[in-house]
Amino acid sequence: MLHLKRTTSENKDFLSLIRQLDAFLAITDGDEHDFYNQFNSTKGLQHVLVTYIDDAAVGCGAIRKYDEQTMEVKRMFTTAQSRGNGVASQVLKELEKWSLELGYKKCVLETGTRQLEAIALYKKNGYQLIPCYGQYLNVENSLCFEKIM
Template identity: 60%
Template sequence: MHTLQRTNSANNDFIELVKQLDADLATKDGDDHAFYNQFNGIDAIKHVVVAYENGEAIGCGAIKAFDNEAMEVKRMFVSPTHRGKRIATAVLAELEKWAAELSFKRCVLETGKRQADAVQLYQKNGYHVIPNYGQYAGVENSICFSKSIE
């Protein structure tokens, strides 16, 4: 059984999980990691969800304002030993609920095409592919998604 906690980017458990995420992405993204990493700072993110199991932080995700109508989902991660338990789906659903409570109408996100598990997660949770936005426009390995949360 896992529990979810709403917090912010100053949360020490979130900071530790992000370190694991960055190490995982450095391996998967290879030579592209430096490009993506520049967009993944966690300074002053006000909306973070951390998943716990028996008091241990096992997963996380965050949202930050993208524009007046959308929140961008960032820093989604579940520790490898806890994958396959629908934790990422629970974190994502809580982030979407929080965004809706803040009167946003949709969530957007970017992931890498090499992140097959992430692509599958977003598709099974109702996200659809959109043209790459912002800094990801024209980036071959990026895939962007959107979901209405109204």
């Protein structure tokens, strides 16, 4: 049975999933991993979601304030054995719901051009490609998306 838990970045299951995510990204990002990793700190995240199937943590995501109307989606991850089962879409939808509850009107996010599954996920869930923002401006291998809710 799938269960979504709202928590913070201090959650031990979230931290375990993030270690798996970082190992995955170290491979897919290659030489650019250090650049991207500097923007992926989980310290102090107050809006974290961990997804469980039965008692096993299988996915996660987080949101943080980007500006007065916008939350940024961060640290999306689903374990390899749980991919293709809709876990990531459920995490994303719950993060969007949480953003609305907090009074935000849209979500933005960045992903890498090599993250083909992530790109497909965001497009499937109504995210539109936008010009890269902030630290991702002029970064050749970054794609940025937004969804107005």
